[in-house]
Amino acid sequence: xxxxxxxxxxxxxxxxxxxxxxxxxxxxxxxxxxxxxxxxxxxxxxxxxxxxxxxxxxxxxxxxxxxxxxxxxxxxxxxxxxxxxxxxxxxxxxxxxxxxxxxxxxxxxxxxxxxxxxxxxxxxxxxxxxxxxxxxxxxxxxxxxxxxxxxxxxxxxxxxxxxxxxxxxxxxxxxxxxxxxxxxxxxxxxxxxxxxxxxxxxxxxxxxxxxxxxxxxxxxxxxxxxxxxxxxxxxxxxxxxxxxxxxxxxxxxxxxxxxxxxxxxxxxxxxxxxxxxxxxxxxxxxxxxxxxxxxxxxxxxxxxxxxxxxxxxxxxxxxxxxxxxxxxxxxxxxxxxxxxxxxxxxxxxxxxxxxxxxxxxxxxxxxxxxxxxxxxxxxxxxxxxxxxxxxx
Amino acid sequence: xxxxxxxxxxxxxxxxxxxxxxxxxxxxxxxxxxxxxxxxxxxxxxxxxxxxxxxxxxxxxxxxxxxxxxxxxxxxxxxxxxxxxxxxxxxxxxxxxxxxxxxxxxxxxxxxxxxxxxxxxxxxxxxxxxxxxxxxxxxxxxxxxxxxxxxxxxxxxxxxxxxxxxxxxxxxxxxxxxxxxxxxxxxxxxxxxxxxxxxxxxxxxxxxxxxxxxxxxxxxxxxxxxxxxxxxxxxxxxxxxxxxxxxxxxxxxxxxxxxxxxxxxxxxxxxxxxxxxxxxxxxxxxxxxxxxxxxxxxxxxxxxxxxxxxxxxxxxxxxxxxxxxxxxxxxxxxxxxxxxxxxxxxxxxxxxxxxxxxxxxxxxxxxxxxxxxxxxxxxxxxxxxxxxxxxx
DNA sequence: AAAGTTTGTCTAGTCAATAAACAAAGATTA
DNA sequence: TAATCTTTGTTTATTGACTAGACAAACTTT
Numbered sequence: 001x002x003x004x005x006x007x008x009x010x011x012x013x014x015x016x017x018x019x020x021x022x023x024x025x026x027x028x029x030x031x032x033x034x035x036x037x038x039x040x041x042x043x044x045x046x047x048x049x050x051x052x053x054x055x056x057x058x059x060x061x062x063x064x065x066x067x068x069x070x071x072x073x074x075x076x077x078x079x080x081x082x083x084x085x086x087x088x089x090x091x092x093x094x095x096x097x098x099x100x101x102x103x104x105x106x107x108x109x110x111x112x113x114x115x116x117x118x119x120x121x122x123x124x125x126x127x128x129x130x131x132x133x134x135x136x137x138x139x140x141x142x143x144x145x146x147x148x149x150x151x152x153x154x155x156x157x158x159x160x161x162x163x164x165x166x167x168x169x170x171x172x173x174x175x176x177x178x179x180x181x182x183x184x185x186x187x188x189x190x191x192x193x194x195x196x197x198x199x200x201x202x203x204x205x206x207x208x209x210x211x212x213x214x215x216x217x218x219x220x221x222x223x224x225x226x227x228x229x230x231x232x233x234x235x236x237x238x239x240x241x242x243x244x245x246x247x248x249x250x251x252x253x254x255x256x257x258x259x260x261x262x263x264x265x266x267x268x269x270x271x272x273x274x275x276x277x278x279x280x281x282x283x284x285x286x287x288x289x290x291x292x293x294x295x296x297x298x299x300x301x302x303x304x305x306x307x308x309x310x311x312x313x314x315x316x317x318x319x320x321x322x323x324x325x326x327x328x329x330x331x332x333x334x335x336x337x338x339x340x341x342x343x344x345x346x347x348x349x350x351x352x353x354x355x356x357x358x359x360x361x362x363x364x365x366x367x368x369x370x371x372x373x374x375x376x377x378x379x380x381x382x383x384x385x386x387x388x389x390x391x392x
Numbered sequence: 393x394x395x396x397x398x399x400x401x402x403x404x405x406x407x408x409x410x411x412x413x414x415x416x417x418x419x420x421x422x423x424x425x426x427x428x429x430x431x432x433x434x435x436x437x438x439x440x441x442x443x444x445x446x447x448x449x450x451x452x453x454x455x456x457x458x459x460x461x462x463x464x465x466x467x468x469x470x471x472x473x474x475x476x477x478x479x480x481x482x483x484x485x486x487x488x489x490x491x492x493x494x495x496x497x498x499x500x501x502x503x504x505x506x507x508x509x510x511x512x513x514x515x516x517x518x519x520x521x522x523x524x525x526x527x528x529x530x531x532x533x534x535x536x537x538x539x540x541x542x543x544x545x546x547x548x549x550x551x552x553x554x555x556x557x558x559x560x561x562x563x564x565x566x567x568x569x570x571x572x573x574x575x576x577x578x579x580x581x582x583x584x585x586x587x588x589x590x591x592x593x594x595x596x597x598x599x600x601x602x603x604x605x606x607x608x609x610x611x612x613x614x615x616x617x618x619x620x621x622x623x624x625x626x627x628x629x630x631x632x633x634x635x636x637x638x639x640x641x642x643x644x645x646x647x648x649x650x651x652x653x654x655x656x657x658x659x660x661x662x663x664x665x666x667x668x669x670x671x672x673x674x675x676x677x678x679x680x681x682x683x684x685x686x687x688x689x690x691x692x693x694x695x696x697x698x699x700x701x702x703x704x705x706x707x708x709x710x711x712x713x714x715x716x717x718x719x720x721x722x723x724x725x726x727x728x729x730x731x732x733x734x735x736x737x738x739x740x741x742x743x744x745x746x747x748x749x750x751x752x753x754x755x756x757x758x759x760x761x762x763x764x765x766x767x768x769x770x771x772x773x774x775x776x777x778x779x780x781x782x783x784x
Numbered sequence: 785a786a787a788g789t790t791t792g793t794c795t796a797g798t799c800a801a802t803a804a805a806c807a808a809a810g811a812t813t814a
Numbered sequence: 815t816a817a818t819c820t821t822t823g824t825t826t827a828t829t830g831a832c833t834a835g836a837c838a839a840a841c842t843t844t
Binding site: 397398399421422423433434436437438457458459460461462463464 | 788789790791792793794795800801802
């Protein structure tokens, strides 16, 4: 059942609209907001006044006159609160402290060898504490903590499985909630990366965006109709386990011929070792390619071609506006992107192909953290409209 | 930019909410509507009175007392208007006249051999005329004409390509608009089928539903978050051209190893002829299987297995609540469904597998027409909220 | 027959938006 | 330089949709 509508809702939505307009077009005057939104000048004045009382926006002196009284410009008060946003990766944890506009105030990466849940969580708590202590005094303090993880996460924030960490059934959101009295968001790393690229990166003008996170495995985040699509219980985007070779080799997931068996870091290293590279890593192979070793170049191009097979599928399935390739294999951009493009050019259906843009992640290693920041910020402003904020 | 909110919008939305409640729970009293929606009794009375003036609902005598005054029951006036809904197939056109609840009032199928655009369109016009002349007198008359077509359709209703009809660039919506002065909807056959199953068929309680239309080729309709997902320009769901065999045979679409090369009617017939069946058809093969011919049974099971490969991909990609298999190959349900299930059981990831239900289309040959009816009806009620209705 | 319940309407009041008037502060022009 | 025009932002009166609560009608229960 849909919701019931009344003047309360109207006010809430209009206030959100004014705030959104200020966020997007700052610095902007009350008069311009009225013009842009179609709201009455008086209504805008009253809503702006409330937003100022809540310290969510600021006046920032007068702007240039356009033939009359000079306008008072309004800005988002991006220092009203801060987010703690974390990318919990396979070999390191990257944490950032951001303001409400997503500016990074402080950043720290901790590397680790031992995957043990307790040890990694201990590092995570330490990192969060350090970020927290670096937050300047502000009206709302830390408004949320978000963690992106390389695994299957339920809508309740439980990590069901993180294969490359060897984790099973870790109720991370619940655990963090017991430590910190702020909203906690736990999300899959590819979903977060997709949202990060949509809000702050390559996809700022796209509503239909697919983000392929290519690392040890492949995860995919889907932005459909401008929103993150999570499926029934949060398990969408397992395109790493899409069969592209129906009688292919067995994957540990139980399926056969999965995309990531041919087009991931793991696949690359396997092939490299078959071709005589010992203790190979992505770094080594890219370096070798940069030094002109044709064997290395061929390996990367082969990888790109396989990536292209899956991305062609994506283009046929979703008719997206943009496909963004991110995570560690972005390092090999120079070699894999032309190979992907070649495959798409050759194999994708014309109608769908003409609509799509292929890009690498603009935020590079920050796609996931910035996605988590975007989630935190979004939920904070949403809560602000529902009058459930806690001030310091 | 989002929309501006005011009391007008509030009223429109609440009126729609009341109408929706009556549609879903009829017969229902004003008092119950107030309780269910949370609206005030007076508000409901006033909105109901307007809906009665518009002839969209009816009073239908009194209901049972529950210890006090007997309630006046309200019903949707399903005879306030009629839709003309058509499934333009490869060898026949199926047309239905429905009321506003989707009840079929009149039905007609015309078969054809010659794919020529002009000839088929002539038959289409004839069919529409016949349906129209069978519509009883009503307040709003024919409220919309919808046509589902087996091809790539733009959001503007132009058929870019219908490979199995041999059609290219037919601006069907524009052509129909010139003949008939009512809203026209042209949509891909699989998208319509998906919506039909969602609204009237197997998916009435699912919000995440994938409908695979398996016929000469394979088309897929996506219901995500309760709504039809069309991608950037309407070309989503081309899963028939998802590669499941990366070095597979060339498809006429330009790609390699496409799903429909292994799991469609065409694939079945090809295999059948290789196995000694001459001039084979789906009907023949199913009949042979029913007669216990193991060769035929094997062919159908093989087809089901290949369907299962693609459906497993779907389950991994979308984490759907339901996957529905429809169109002509539904005929072979008995043989293909167990094979699909077996493949899913063996290969799909547990988390995703546990969430999903596999079903055949409940509406059978009517999935597409009923989807078109649902589109027509939805757009009519939407227009009614915007005061743009034309009465007879 | 009296008392209690439920339904649906009516009236007064509230709240948020709008339109229009107005004051403040600037630009333009004679 | 003064008068006039523009633009901004606030204030005031009005409108419209919803809500709460009173009330009459119609029915059940005691």
